[in-house]
Amino acid sequence: MEKQSRLLCSELCVQRRLYEVTLNCAILAWKDIQIAKKHTGRAIYGAVKAGSSCVPVCEIIAVQEKDDDTPCKNTGKWQKVPQSPADPCQHAFTVFYVERTRQHCWWCSNVTFHCSDHSLCLLWVQTIREQLALLTNRPKSLLVYINPYGGKQRGKQIYDHKVAPIFSRASISTDVIVTERANHARDHLKTEADLKKYDGVVCVGGDGMFSEIMHGLVSRTQQEAGVDENSMEETLMPCGLRIGIIPAGSTDCICYATVGSNDPVTSALHIIVGDSQAMDICSVHNEDRFLRYSVSLLGYGFYGDVLTDSERKRWMGPARYDISGVKTFLSHRYYEGTVSFLPAEGNLGSPRDKMQCRTGCSVCRQSSSDKLVSKNEDSVSDAECQDTWTVIRGKFLAINAASMSCACPRSPKGLSPSAHLADGTTDLILVRKCSRLDFLRHLLRHTNKDDQFDHSFVEVYRVKQFRFSPRYQECDSEVDLRESGVTGKRFLSQICREHRACGCMPSQSNWNCDGEILPHTAIQVR
Numbered sequence: 001m002e003k004q005s006r007l008l009c010s011e012l013c014v015q016r017r018l019y020e021v022t023l024n025c026a027i028l029a030w031k032d033i034q035i036a037k038k039h040t041g042r043a044i045y046g047a048v049k050a051g052s053s054c055v056p057v058c059e060i061i062a063v064q065e066k067d068d069d070t071p072c073k074n075t076g077k078w079q080k081v082p083q084s085p086a087d088p089c090q091h092a093f094t095v096f097y098v099e100r101t102r103q104h105c106w107w108c109s110n111v112t113f114h115c116s117d118h119s120l121c122l123l124w125v126q127t128i129r130e131q132l133a134l135l136t137n138r139p140k141s142l143l144v145y146i147n148p149y150g151g152k153q154r155g156k157q158i159y160d161h162k163v164a165p166i167f168s169r170a171s172i173s174t175d176v177i178v179t180e181r182a183n184h185a186r187d188h189l190k191t192e193a194d195l196k197k198y199d200g201v202v203c204v205g206g207d208g209m210f211s212e213i214m215h216g217l218v219s220r221t222q223q224e225a226g227v228d229e230n231s232m233e234e235t236l237m238p239c240g241l242r243i244g245i246i247p248a249g250s251t252d253c254i255c256y257a258t259v260g261s262n263d264p265v266t267s268a269l270h271i272i273v274g275d276s277q278a279m280d281i282c283s284v285h286n287e288d289r290f291l292r293y294s295v296s297l298l299g300y301g302f303y304g305d306v307l308t309d310s311e312r313k314r315w316m317g318p319a320r321y322d323i324s325g326v327k328t329f330l331s332h333r334y335y336e337g338t339v340s341f342l343p344a345e346g347n348l349g350s351p352r353d354k355m356q357c358r359t360g361c362s363v364c365r366q367s368s369s370d371k372l373v374s375k376n377e378d379s380v381s382d383a384e385c386q387d388t389w390t391v392i393r394g395k396f397l398a399i400n401a402a403s404m405s406c407a408c409p410r411s412p413k414g415l416s417p418s419a420h421l422a423d424g425t426t427d428l429i430l431v432r433k434c435s436r437l438d439f440l441r442h443l444l445r446h447t448n449k450d451d452q453f454d455h456s457f458v459e460v461y462r463v464k465q466f467r468f469s470p471r472y473q474e475c476d477s478e479v480d481l482r483e484s485g486v487t488g489k490r491f492l493s494q495i496c497r498e499h500r501a502c503g504c505m506p507s508q509s510n511w512n513c514d515g516e517i518l519p520h521t522a523i524q525v526r
């Protein structure tokens, strides 16, 4: 505090007690003068601390001169405006700032400073505003998309009641679009929206809604940069705009895994202070066709089937996943296929190293600087790495790729607790055919502290690319069936012939790509 030069220092009242209030370019601090005097010369820091508070300037949301006839912000009571000009409470300003509450949860708190002199009051307001104006990473203008049908259908309510008031307090201007159909936001972003007007896009909804907005922005960026999304060789251009997420969906894992909570107010405050976090994006192709991007979970088998079943139960809201989860668990189907992958090299850690990715994560920083170096040196092409592909054939209950931890309220540590948000890799989890009881033990470990990878039937790899092809590929899609001349009957008789001895039927599943069903099962992922 002493190292930074003071911009202002005054004696002001807070709730009728006199405080020494100081502002430098980094911190606003207020110290109860009486408590401080009591302890002069004595090093009782705890006691001195008891009468003093501070807030980093970068966590101040707004400062407002208080009207004479507004209720006192600290007590909530209406205050009588004092008549005497010498009254130290005659003029006041309120500072709104971020306060940490529960784990990773933020709240917008406030403190009102009173002073006798109007010009002093104005000077404080103006100086704090000048300091806020220097924080250039804060958004001023945002484009907001609300999915009114996500989660418990409370997106609009959450935005109107919890988010819009703090955005307006922070003087952020917004254009709000309540979507009218699926893919409305994606198409608007891709073709219509005047993106130059905005400092960021806000998504009010779940992972599916985030995915729509991310697709809109990423595709728009590639179109403008002339990058062909169908080509697996091209390097995608990163997006210039940030996406803020106000959680109002069913899983909200993208919000939970980046912010640490699924609280709309916390998210709004992170948006206001201009926080940002880079995020890996996987591209998913089928042959030369681009299918989709994924940022959280790409899951075949168990999670694909849970999603397929749950789409029919959308009216149930978030509970549909639990019902479909139990149903899919009981059906206990397995899937045959071949997974090939290119393991991540270098100092990218391992999925079992128990390192959690946090803001400023050293692994992600290292990975992005490595990428810059390799780009400049134009080093090893994918073709040269061909020989390092690992190939695994087998029978699986689930094949999951988690590009981030996928932490969510259902599983607070996530599918892959040590996965990194922006290291250019995804954690590939293979759950081989096992008994129901073993699979249940594995699932349960997602909800407690035990290691879900510590089973003989579970393998996990950190990879840069992977491919999957199901064993009975002919049935991949009706088109493929017709093209290859294989009929459904022939497919079934082939399976029956091969499984006559054991009497069980292997199944076909679909890929769950961030909560959307992919139309193909043979995929290539980068």
Ligand SMILES: CCCCCCCCCCCCC/C=C/[C@@H](O)[C@H](COP(=O)(O)O)NC(=O)CCCCCCCCCCCCCCC
Pocket (backbone or CB within 6 Å): 206, 207, 208, 209, 249, 250, 251, 252, 253, 296, 297, 303, 306, 307, 321, 322, 325, 326, 329, 406, 408, 410, 411, 414, 415, 440, 443, 444, 446, 447, 512, 513, 514, 515, 516
């Ligand atoms: C026995 C309890 C087992 C609990 C296991 C929980 C594991 C949860 C891992 C969740 C990973 C979530 C990854 C995120 C995916 C989302 O992108 C995506 C889309 O989200 P959106 O709807 O918000 O748009 N969400 C999903 O695909 C939903 C996946 C939810 C899976 C829930 C599975 C519940 C399983 C319950 C099994 C119970 C067996 C009990 C037997 C007696």
Ligand SMILES: Nc1ncnc2c1ncn2[C@@H]1O[C@H](COP(=O)(O)OP(=O)(O)O)[C@@H](O)[C@H]1O
Pocket (backbone or CB within 6 Å): 146, 147, 148, 149, 150, 151, 152, 178, 179, 180, 181, 182, 183, 184, 204, 205, 206, 207, 208, 209, 210, 212, 248, 249, 250, 251, 252, 318, 515
């Ligand atoms: N106005 C709308 N009507 C119907 N569906 C919509 C609308 N807006 C968005 N969607 C779609 O709703 C799906 C689910 O949205 P999401 O917000 O992720 O909720 P949830 O988490 O409950 O799945 C997304 O796939 C999105 O494309």
Ligand SMILES: [Ca+2]
Pocket (backbone or CB within 6 Å): 280, 402, 403, 404, 419, 420, 421, 422, 423, 424, 425, 426, 427
């Ligand atoms: Ca990653």
